[in-house]
Amino acid sequence: MGLLDHVDLELLDALADDHRATVVALADRLGLSRNTVQARMAKLERSGVFLSFERAMSPKALGLPIEAMISITVHQADLPRITAELGELPEILQVHGLSGQVDLMAHIAARDTQHLFDVDARILSIDGIERTETSLVMGEVIGYRVRPLLASARADSPRAESPRGE
DSSP: OOOOOHHHHHHHHHHHHOTTOOHHHHHHHHTOOHHHHHHHHHHHHHTTOOOOOSOOOOGGGGTOOEEEEEEEEEOGGGHHHHHHHHTTOTTEEEEEEOSSSOOEEEEEEESSHHHHHHHHHHHHTSTTEEEEEEEEOOOOSSOOOOHHHHHHHHHHSOOSSOGGGO
16 A cells, blocks of 8 residues: 555545545535546545445444453464454454464454353353453443544645645
8 A cells, every 4th residue: 555645645634534435426515527536536545545345333232232442362373263263253343463462352342241151151162262351341442543643644745736736
């Protein structure tokens, strides 16, 4: 992924304001042609800027009010198979690979503490998982965000020309 120019950053900022904005609405907002916005969006998508177009939903709305983070230590040689098996557990919302003593960090949603206990037992039953440690999520204090990064990137980006001039 190459560096983003000022126009890309303006476009991403507009999308952060309204993630449902149409290409036409973005073009109007930025003073660009529809074709320019469409081409920029395609380029951003190809280069991996957009992570997921899946709608974020509250696990609570699905009857899963308990969230936990489970630290997982694995036998390294089995990591690809283990991650594939973890991906089959519907209660796992997300897994990150880590450096350090813990290999994986799984974000889990559960109906109640017994369900969480059962999910942890299923994780531990996967061959190659050495141990887990579970911490209950007490609340989200800073949600996923990119706004501060966009602001920083825009401040550091040379503004060769206004996006309206394109």
